Amino acid sequence: MVVNNDLIADLQARGLIAQMSSEDELAKHLSEGSRTLYCGFDPTADSLHIGSLVPLLTLKRFQLAGHKPLALVGGATGLIGDPSFKAQERQLNTPEVVAGWVDKIRAQVSQFVDFDCGQNSAEVVNNLDWIGKINVLDFLRDVGKHFAVNAMIQKESVKQRIEREGEGISFTEFTYMILQSYDFAELNKRNDCTLQIGGSDQWGNITGGIDLSRRLNRSQVFGLTLPLVTKADGTKFGKTEAGTIWLDPAKTSPYAFYQFWLNTADADVYKFLKFFTFLSPAEIDEIEAADKAAQGRPQAQAILAREVTRLIHGQGGLTAAERITEALFSGDDEQLSAEDYAQLQLDGLPSSVLDPSTLGETPLTQVLADAGMAASGKQVKDALGRNAVFINGQPVGLDDMMNSPAVFAADRARFGRYFLVKLGKKKYHLFATAV
RNA sequence: GGAGGGGUUCCCGAGUGGCCAAAGGGAUCAGACUGUAAAUCUGACGCGAAAGCUUCGGUGGUUCGAAUCCACCCCCCUCCA
Incomplete structure (x- = not known):
């Protein structure tokens, strides 16, 4: 297997490296052969969001450079909840729910890496497979003994939970770091995995795993974190x-x-x-x-x-x-054909079925709010008052608010059944009457 | 178990009997300007077309009137045991 030695340089050029453990040794380690690395994804919902995209794509970058990626789905850790940089204790989800999410996340993660490219084909692993089997006493004696609580409470990732007045952290979440550390040591043992990547919020958890692998397996492993994606205006990304x-x-x-x-x-x-x-x-x-x-x-x-x-x-x-x-x-939606409208619906333009005969006294604000164009009728009203609502290119205003049947009259529809409603500059919704 | 502090509208955070649908900031939405940017300015920001209705952890109570007072309950934090 040929490995691409420019990987680290490329990641650096992209600004994708937040932290690395023993930098020089890691670079050397990666350049000397195909390595196995992993990144964990906890099932905290029924889908990943774009926050997971950076690590996901980074796994792919490593694979393209000749390394073998393991995507870990946290069937076990997802039952616990990672406290890292979280302001509050999280609600536990039931095992059934988490198991369902695991299946979905596994399928999603699988889209990003190649499972059939020879030696460095990717694998998906689930930490429930090993954490689920360990018993408490073994865990406490074999794993827990290697962790000093003194050090754990010093971690930046849990500091605000420990120091901030009005918040706390349960033993359950506090243990998360140990579980993730154990994952790394376990993958190191069974898959010869020598690198863990993750978001920069994972640094504390990753270094825990590095230490544990050394103690348990007497092997040197590495960590690399990716930057938190931030926006220039300071608002939350994603x-x-x-x-x-x-x-x-x-x-x-x-x-x-x-x-x-x-x-x-x-x-x-x-x-x-x-x-x-x-x-x-x-x-x-x-x-x-x-x-x-x-x-x-x-x-x-x-x-x-x-x-x-x-x-x-x-x-x-x-x-x-x-x-x-x-x-x-x-700017020329008048050019759209009837087929185009049908296609837009198929393409996923937000749309809904409209039955003009049921409109009656229904205010326009409610029609649009119900369609999901705004969170409340109030917002629609505000838009109407500012002439920000257009239906098939025609402006509608406050005067039309109580006049829904006329607004959605058949003779104002495109091709007899389509109403393309624009609210503001970017929000569109297609109403179609039944055929 | 004991002592103390706290739970306010999406978030932070004011508010200690009427002037409170509840200050201020953030986020968000709409308008102007633009490039479906950014910055800036303006408006909205519990729900409702309106009349009006429903909020300040929960349940009762005091009062003409409660987010504010009382009782009990739930949850969180700190310290002690």
Whole structure:
């Protein structure tokens, strides 16, 4: 197996390295042969979100460089809850729920790495397979004995839980670090895994595993963490008005996903290209230079959206997302054919069925709020008052609020049944009457 | 088990009997400006088209009137045992 020695340099150029244990030795270790590394993903929901994308893609980067990735799904740790940098104790989920999530996460994780590429084919492992079997006394004697509580409470990741007035940490969550450390030692023993990667919030857990592997297996293993993705304006990455951006297309449509990336701020977009795409740092620098030289709108966001959407949702998902975007934002939705409308629905443009005969006294605010265009009728009302609502290109205002039947009258529909409603600059919803 | 502190609208955080649907900040939404950026400015920000209705851990109570007072209960934190 040929390994690519430029991996660390590439990761550095992308800004993807937050911390590394024994830097020089790790670089040497990786350059001397194909290594096995792992990254854990706890089932905390029925889908991963884009917060997991950086580690996921980094596993892929290691695989492309000739190393063997293990994606660990935390069937056991997901039952406990990682306290790292969490302000509050978390609610435990039932074993049945977590088991269901494990299946989903396993399937998602599997999309990103190659399972059939010879020696460095990826594997998915579940820590419930070993943690689930260990008994308490063995655990306390063989594993727990290696951890000094004095050191554990010094970890930055649990400091605010320990020091902050009004918060605390249960023994259950406090133990999480030990479980994750044990994972690393176990994978080191059974798979010869010598590197763990993870978000920078995982540093404390990873170093715990490094120490434990040395004590238990007398082997040197390494850790590498990835930076927390931050935005220049200080707001949280990965959230929009509609909530978390999920990887599951059933939870976040490819169109919404594409739009999320397209809306990336200039100040973040080149960094994100390096984080989330496989374009080389040199190519990305060229894009940046070209954007700087040109006036007006940069091309970077479109490239980012295209690359990431294709990566997650495939060419089909990307095509659908671009089709909707083109139809809605090109400014000439009057050009759409009846087939185009049908296609937009299939592509995942938010849409719903409308029965004009039931509208009656229903205020327009309620119709749009019920369709999910706004969190409440109040917000729709605000938009109506500011002339921010358009139906098939025609402005509607407060006067129309109590006039839903007329607004959605058949003679105002496109092709007799479609109403494309725009609220604000970016929110679209397609209402269609039944055929 | 004992002593003390605390639970306020998405988050942080004011508010100790009426002027409180509840200060301020953040987040979010809409408008202007733009490039479906950023920054800035404006408006909204419990629900409701409105009349009005429902909130300040829970349940009762005092009062003309409670987020604010009382009782009990639940949860969290600190210290002691």
